[in-house]
Amino acid sequence: xxxxxxxxxxxxxxxxxxxxxxxxxxxxNSPVGQWHTLDEKTGxxxxxxxxxxxxxxxxxxxxxxxxxxxxxxxxxxxxxxDRKNQPVVGLEIIRGAKKASGKNVWxxxxxxxxxxxxxYALRLTPIxxxxxxxxxxxxxxxxxxxxxxxxx
Numbered sequence: 001x002x003x004x005x006x007x008x009x010x011x012x013x014x015x016x017x018x019x020x021x022x023x024x025x026x027x028x029n030s031p032v033g034q035w036h037t038l039d040e041k042t043g044x045x046x047x048x049x050x051x052x053x054x055x056x057x058x059x060x061x062x063x064x065x066x067x068x069x070x071x072x073x074x075x076x077x078x079x080x081x082d083r084k085n086q087p088v089v090g091l092e093i094i095r096g097a098k099k100a101s102g103k104n105v106w107x108x109x110x111x112x113x114x115x116x117x118x119x120y121a122l123r124l125t126p127i128x129x130x131x132x133x134x135x136x137x138x139x140x141x142x143x144x145x146x147x148x149x150x151x152x
Contacts, residue, residue, distance in 0.1 A: 031058055031097075031106055031124040031133055034151035039067065048151060051094060051124075058106055058124070060094030062114070078117030088114050097122050111137045 032053055037046040046067050051060040065072055065088060074088045083091055097109025106124040113120070120137030127134055127147075136145040 029104055029126055029130055031060075031126060033130075034063065035133055035148040036066070036151055037146065037148050040146065044068065049093065049148070056098060057109065058094060058097045059092055060111075061090055061092045062088055063090075065089055076112075076114045076117060079112065079114070080117055081119075083112065083114075084117075094122065094124075097124055111135065113137070 031051045033051060035049045035051065037049055038044065039046045044067065046065075047062050048064040048066060049060050050063045051058050053059075065074070072089060075085050076083050076088055076091055077085055079086070091112070091114055093112040093114060095110050095112075097106040099106050104126060107122065109122040109124075110119045111122040112118070118139075120139055120143065123134075123136040123138070125134040125136075126132070131150050133148045133150070134145050135148055137143055
């Protein structure tokens, strides 16, 4: 093996190792991943939402409904857009949020509440080293923030 081939091979191995080490950190500082939503009144699991990146923005969909007694075949009958009467499982509830310049915040997207069919301005902020996600939905100056928990 030539010195050039050995150097190239070592460089590739080093880059692969570095990328493997960086991936958990990068995900920890991102909303991308699987999240448990919690019922604000009872603290019980409500659903699992998967957030993924698509064309420079993040999207999210309901992967599972976890609330006790919930209908797994429920549809978004109160939605008024293209999601009307679509099954809640698989429903895209997060659209278009982009990372704010110089901040660890994703905003300018929207979030849908399938229980009332309304959409709200969205702000996503990873906290506690990415173990939790602050999800803020607002309509003008009025809004509320939920804390979602990353699925291990």
